[in-house]
Amino acid sequence: MNTVETDIQQAVEDAAAHLYVWALKDIPQDLRDALAAAAETETSVPGQRVLQTILKNVQVAERENNLVCQDTGIAVYYCRVGEHFPLHPARIYQALYEGTMRATVDHPLRSNIVHTLTRENTGPNVGYRVPIVHWDFIADWDGLDVKCVPKGSGSENMSFLKMCVPADGVKGIKTFVLESIVGAGGKPCPPGIVGVGIGGSADYAMHLAKEAIARPVGTRNPDPLVAQLEDELKDLLNETGIGPMGLGGDVTVLQCHIEHADTHMTLNPVAVNYQCWAARRASAHIGADGSVDFDREA
Numbered sequence: 001m002n003t004v005e006t007d008i009q010q011a012v013e014d015a016a017a018h019l020y021v022w023a024l025k026d027i028p029q030d031l032r033d034a035l036a037a038a039a040e041t042e043t044s045v046p047g048q049r050v051l052q053t054i055l056k057n058v059q060v061a062e063r064e065n066n067l068v069c070q071d072t073g074i075a076v077y078y079c080r081v082g083e084h085f086p087l088h089p090a091r092i093y094q095a096l097y098e099g100t101m102r103a104t105v106d107h108p109l110r111s112n113i114v115h116t117l118t119r120e121n122t123g124p125n126v127g128y129r130v131p132i133v134h135w136d137f138i139a140d141w142d143g144l145d146v147k148c149v150p151k152g153s154g155s156e157n158m159s160f161l162k163m164c165v166p167a168d169g170v171k172g173i174k175t176f177v178l179e180s181i182v183g184a185g186g187k188p189c190p191p192g193i194v195g196v197g198i199g200g201s202a203d204y205a206m207h208l209a210k211e212a213i214a215r216p217v218g219t220r221n222p223d224p225l226v227a228q229l230e231d232e233l234k235d236l237l238n239e240t241g242i243g244p245m246g247l248g249g250d251v252t253v254l255q256c257h258i259e260h261a262d263t264h265m266t267l268n269p270v271a272v273n274y275q276c277w278a279a280r281r282a283s284a285h286i287g288a289d290g291s292v293d294f295d296r297e298a
């Protein structure tokens with residue numbers, strides 16, 4: 001039993017090491033398509049120049065096998081663990097930690113992580129409670145899905161939470177999202193994906209906003225009411241004129257994604273998490289036998 005666990009732990013570590021670097025170098029096709037579509041619609045000269053530079057940057061990164069942005073981010077993983085997957089989450093965390101560290105040392109990548117008070121570097125993109133791992137547990141399944149989402153600081157700094165009251169309604173949600181993005185201006189390297197989390201509690205709303213930015217670009221929430229709000233917000237945000245990199249233009253956001261949860265009758269939390277144009281993500285499916293399938297588009 002120990003041997004099997006060790007092999008699977010190694011497989012998860014190897015997968016994490018690959019996912020972190022892969023995500024940083026090779027952005028998914030849905031994001032490439034969204035950036036190309038933005039370049040087709042943008043009418044402002046500075047906006048067009050920014051988008052052409054971004055598209056060229058993506059091509060150069062691919063040709064030179066290099067990173068799409070110098071900010072290697074904070075490593076965030078989303079794990080879906082089947083109840084019969086033969087490795088305990090504590091060991092999965094250990095594997096993700098080791099894999100992140102190995103990728104950073106071997107590539108090498110910039111080490112971003114510091115103690116939050118002393119600001120001293122804590123190691124190769126790892127530290128106390130870093131990488132950050134979100135968990136979902138799935139009944140009647142023996143697999144593991146791992147999605148790596150390295151989050152750049154420019155866009156992560158543009159995260160906002162408001163505890164609206166129920167009387168604020170949907171209008172309050174829209175106003176807060178709009179105010180947040182207008183206030184952020186060019187800081188989060190637009191055009192990107194605006195992740196919105198609504199409902200739940202204060203902490204859960206922010207978690208949902210983060211989950212929203214990790215979805216394939218342009219996917220719609222399965223709830224038609226929420227999907228309609230995604231479309232409305234996307235259009236509203238693109239009317240702000242902030243444009244690519246905040247230099248003015250038609251395309252301020254590529255998409256608005258919303259995740260929601262039911263909430264207390266006296267709560268109406270709204271969280272915004274911005275994802276810059278470099279919306280990096282990479283996924284792997286790991287079988288109970290340690291086999292690994294990498295998935296570019298999940």
Ligand code: SF4
Nearest residue numbers: 069152154155189276
């Ligand atoms: S916000 Fe995004 S594009 Fe801007 S520097 Fe950070 S990772 Fe790079």
